[in-house]
Amino acid sequence: MAKRIQFARTGGPEVLDIIDVTPAEPGAGEVRVRNQAVGLNFIDIYFRTGLYPAPSLPSGLGTEGAGEIEAVGEGVTHLEAGDRVAYAQGPLGAYAEQHVLPAEKVVALPASIDVETAAASMLKGLTVQYLLRQTCPLEGGETILWHAAAGGVGSIACQWAKSLGVKLIGTVSSPEKAALAERNGAWATIDYSREDVVERVRELTGGAMCDVVYDSVGKDTWETSLDCLKPRSLMVSFGNASGAVEGVNIGILNQKGSLFVTRPSLNGYADSRERLEWMAGELFEMLESGKVKVDISHRYPLAEAGKAQEALQGRKTTGSTILLP
Numbered sequence: 001m002a003k004r005i006q007f008a009r010t011g012g013p014e015v016l017d018i019i020d021v022t023p024a025e026p027g028a029g030e031v032r033v034r035n036q037a038v039g040l041n042f043i044d045i046y047f048r049t050g051l052y053p054a055p056s057l058p059s060g061l062g063t064e065g066a067g068e069i070e071a072v073g074e075g076v077t078h079l080e081a082g083d084r085v086a087y088a089q090g091p092l093g094a095y096a097e098q099h100v101l102p103a104e105k106v107v108a109l110p111a112s113i114d115v116e117t118a119a120a121s122m123l124k125g126l127t128v129q130y131l132l133r134q135t136c137p138l139e140g141g142e143t144i145l146w147h148a149a150a151g152g153v154g155s156i157a158c159q160w161a162k163s164l165g166v167k168l169i170g171t172v173s174s175p176e177k178a179a180l181a182e183r184n185g186a187w188a189t190i191d192y193s194r195e196d197v198v199e200r201v202r203e204l205t206g207g208a209m210c211d212v213v214y215d216s217v218g219k220d221t222w223e224t225s226l227d228c229l230k231p232r233s234l235m236v237s238f239g240n241a242s243g244a245v246e247g248v249n250i251g252i253l254n255q256k257g258s259l260f261v262t263r264p265s266l267n268g269y270a271d272s273r274e275r276l277e278w279m280a281g282e283l284f285e286m287l288e289s290g291k292v293k294v295d296i297s298h299r300y301p302l303a304e305a306g307k308a309q310e311a312l313q314g315r316k317t318t319g320s321t322i323l324l325p
């Protein structure tokens with residue numbers, strides 16, 4: 001038997017149960033991974049609360065983990081039992097000792113990257129890869145605004161942006177988070193819990209404003225974000241930590257300066273094994289070179305997934321959090 005977190009109804013952390021299941025055998029094209037570390041992500045909270053509907057209930061939770069291949073299904077050629085691997089996509093159910101998922105969503109880990117680092121950075125780091133290198137390929141010299149810069153995705157973004165020569169202005173909600181974002185390479189920080197973000201961006205950029213805004217906070221920051229952009233530049237809305245952005249009148253893009261907007265997802269970018277391997281290769285290079293260091297600030301036993309989610313949702317975490325099966 002193996003432990004697995006599941007939920008039968010949406011709601012608060014109390015809906016998460018830990019149960020014993022008989023591990024499934026991998027079908028054709030699938031692998032079974034024995035998780036050694038599991039990543040905690042905000043998207044897990046969207047599924048638990050019902051903001052994003054799970055395909056069916058009861059449902060497993062989580063999409064990010066790292067460990068060892070235990071069994072491979074028919075037709076799998078690029079992985080074998082004993083391989084050290086990581087993944088960040090696929091069916092819900094990574095909050096478990098064992099997880100069966102399509103082999104095309106799983107990549108082999110270089111020897112230099114340990115499983116905890118992998119579980120703490122696959123989903124968040126691949127997200128930063130596509131946001132900085134694909135959604136708007138940055139060349140260096142740009143000024144960008146990044147909300148929640150001391151969080152899991154934000155901490156990686158500060159370091160990756162710095163290595164590209166991009167000036168990242170990070171928003172945060174406390175002086176401690178500001179100091180962390182700056183240590184990670186943010187060019188400047190703004191405490192959006194007490195400062196006027198638009199005015200501060202104007203001061204910091206000498207009135208020029210930003211080339212791109214990366215907004216994962218959503219409802220609370222949408223309009224402020226648009227006001228921080230240069231004319232004809234890009235708003236990337238990629239998350240809903242404060243709630244979903246709804247009821248947008250598209251005319252606002254005209255009023256705020258002929259702006260562009262995109263609402264991307266990791267699955268939309270890592271949509272084939274070849275693309276996933278390429279994106280993971282860039283992430284692993286950043287980790288191996290030390291340009292990106294993953295800060296695992298919090299570790300919880302798998303059974304305490306609800307407590308870990310409460311801390312993430314309550315803005316009490318910085319960097320990455322992992323669950324240990």
Ligand SMILES: NC(=O)c1ccc[n+]([C@@H]2O[C@H](COP(=O)([O-])OP(=O)(O)OC[C@H]3O[C@@H](n4cnc5c(N)ncnc54)[C@H](OP(=O)(O)O)[C@@H]3O)[C@@H](O)[C@H]2O)c1
Pocket residue numbers: 040041042043123124127148149150151152153154171172173174177216217220238239240241242243264265266267312313314315316317318319
């Ligand atoms: N589209 C994609 O492909 C994709 C992929 C990965 C992640 N994401 C998104 O990226 C964001 C960051 O994910 P993460 O897992 O790394 O989380 P995180 O950044 O570690 O945590 C979320 C942070 O958002 C900030 N926040 C602002 N308003 C909040 C509110 N009302 N409630 C809770 N937090 C609030 C908090 O930082 P402060 O206290 O500093 O405000 C909090 O620490 C999430 O929105 C997630 O959905 C999107």
